[in-house]
Amino acid sequence: MLGILRPGPYVDIHAVLDARAVTPVFQPLVRIETGDIIGYEALSRGPAGTPWESPAALFAAARQVGRDAELDWVCRAQAYRAALEARLAPPLTLFVNMEPAAWRAGCPADLLPLLGEAQQRLRVVTEMTERAIAADPSALLAATASCRASGWGVALDDVGADPMSLALMPFVHPDVVKLDMQLLRRPSDPYTAQVVGAVLAYAERTGATILAEGIETEEHLAVARSMGAAFGQGWYFGRPVALPARFRPVAEPLRLVQVADPLPQQATRRDAATPFEIVSAARPLTRTTKELLMPISRYLEAKADEGPEPPVLLACFQDERHFTPATARRFSEMAAHAPFIAALAVNLPAEPAPGVRGTRLADDDPLRDEWNVIVVGPHYAAALVARDLGDDGPDRERRFEYAITHDRPLVLQAARSLLHWLNPTTQTGVPATVSRAA
Template sequence: MGVDGDFDERFSSLISVFQPIVDSRTGLVVAHEALTRWPAFPDTSPDQIFDIARTMGIAEELDRRCIASAVAAAAQFTPADHPPRTLFVNIEAEAISSENSSTSARRLSELLRGGGSQVRPVAEFAERSLLTDPARLLRSADRLRRDGIIIALDDVGADPDSMVVLPLLAPEVIKLDRSLLDDDLTGDKLATLLAVLAYASRFDVALIAEGIETERQKEKAIAWGAAYGQGFHLGRPAPLDASQTSSFPVQPRPPVTRPLTEILDDRATDTTSISVLASISDHLLDFATATAEALTIVIAFPEPDMCSADMARTLRRLARKHPYVKALDAPRALFTATDGVRHADLVQPSERIGAIAVIGQRFYCALVARPLDPNGPASPSNQWRYFLTVDPAQVCTAAHTLIVNSTSPTDPGTSGWLG
């Protein structure tokens, strides 16, 4: 299919079909995933159509139409006296790519909730979006959760690097990449699968196994702990009818909304000097240098001059080793677009907060601190209030809060390498 003048008219003639998501043990349908088809292009995949739409600059509009069509069809075939239908809707990156776009988080929420009380929407993001612009993705997820929308992550396990950012999004639902059901799992794939299973167990995540095409794959998915399944063996994509679905017992998590200053006020009970805090931070960075485990590292400097040239070199080395290293409120001149460090500024710097959060598949640690007198002159003798935690939920909350309050790649005044 080429890019030509009548593409707009042809892609407008889209239809929504729905693939069932099934309780693997009972066989009952608990939800549907909305998929889009274009009758004018029967041999062209949706991914190819979206690629062409991107070249034409109309991917946002295309995504909006797909969402609206799916939600309207789901509402139409869900009788008012039936429980709401749980509907998984794929969200393209363009839907959250611009704060001012028609499909910003606010507009996206309105589209997803367009089915009223008859449709219970689940926003399904692709795993690859985790590392593209985590700040905007996390902010969007917080907004959707405030509106009662569940977050799902698709194709989990396809990219092992995304695993270290997964806890920051904290999806309520994980869809396992179909490759994780292969009989010939490589060592790396098995390690990824076990990490996903451990994460899902620790954070109470619903698991859906995708690509189930045989009874053996279904049984294997159940054995691994995936309560739900999706694939041709369980049901092919088709138009909806008015059949009632069973309950999908998942609720949206509370959004992360508290500023780090409030979290610090609640948890900080001790004080110490900046030299002690710097020593602990150095220990965490030394661990990150030595470990073979892939990590997310987020560090915020209470003053730009606290990020020395030596510290910048350390962060650049870590960025060559780990998939996500972010430095907040550090001197921009110390980093470049090619060194791998995601430099950004805190949108609302809060009383000289300093923090470091390190997250792996098995390791969680965060240190958050600020001076007792935030408005006083900087001095090595100053005392700082702080808390240090290895609780996974608290560490993820600290990192999440730092990231969502930082600039994004397309924000005004940034260089396109901040994320």
């Protein structure tokens, strides 16, 4: 049973949400080579003729009253409802948008039957944006793991809209990469070439599919082809409307490669091994002093300050005192143009240096004894993982057992593990507090 949409009146945003009064519209996704429709993206609208009709106003109002995660679930559920009622069955694919923070909130009880039926009858690709990993990386990784556990695909949306998307693409590991529409309008821009080059490299390495958004003209279509896009979306193919009464047969469906690393990805921080545990299980360990590890650490940190495509930098410092004023200056300078830099330590503040994401560790946290420096970019990956042996005496003579790896899957596994420790941020960018079991 799919349920019944309760009518208005809609006196405020609470009434809209209580009535689940969201209407989905659908834009076709087309195989560029043949023009065949292989699926649809669901887009949401609020009640017509109300202040919440536009999706921007709808989500802004829900956010103001703290019900944006619930709205996110409602939008997806109503898309599932419409697709099920229209019998949009495999091999056609339904694309839906998701804010990973909604995963942390959990699906409302009244929508669970729809979700269950969708998992049984629909072929779904869930779209994430690069904004999500910066806001709530743990929820993003958990949400993508949940999608893949259901046999659904994952897409990274608006790639190129923000330089962060290139560096964060390896963490999402999407089956589908959606090129932002602005790339089609600036094909000669050096930044466009940078984005397209990184996406093509990723697609070649993983088998992922490239889809170009915002195709409106023959010229846009030609540019999309030149960028390696096999699929397209935009007004050239059709505007968002209700699903058709009948669907044309699909000769060749969108391929979901279920991109994944050889090593498993933990779903939550509860399940996450530490970076040292992950790397040391696969690489031999060496013992040395802090003084001799410092040059290696500095070398890897400096990678976040190199080249036109700076990587993500994640670092553990054990205790706040090791994040020295000199370190703060260095990290702040890198953060001015690096897409994402995070530091973790006992007693570390939320922003230990301008632009640096801080996470405070508890005294008994498993990371308390680890010194980790992990660097992940579109074309480079490396990790230094070290564990304190507990020596007394001068700080520089403290001994560590450590390993270094440049094996990309292993580095990514360590980096994803560390991302589970980062607290989500609020709308103001201030980290929120979550439990250790988040």
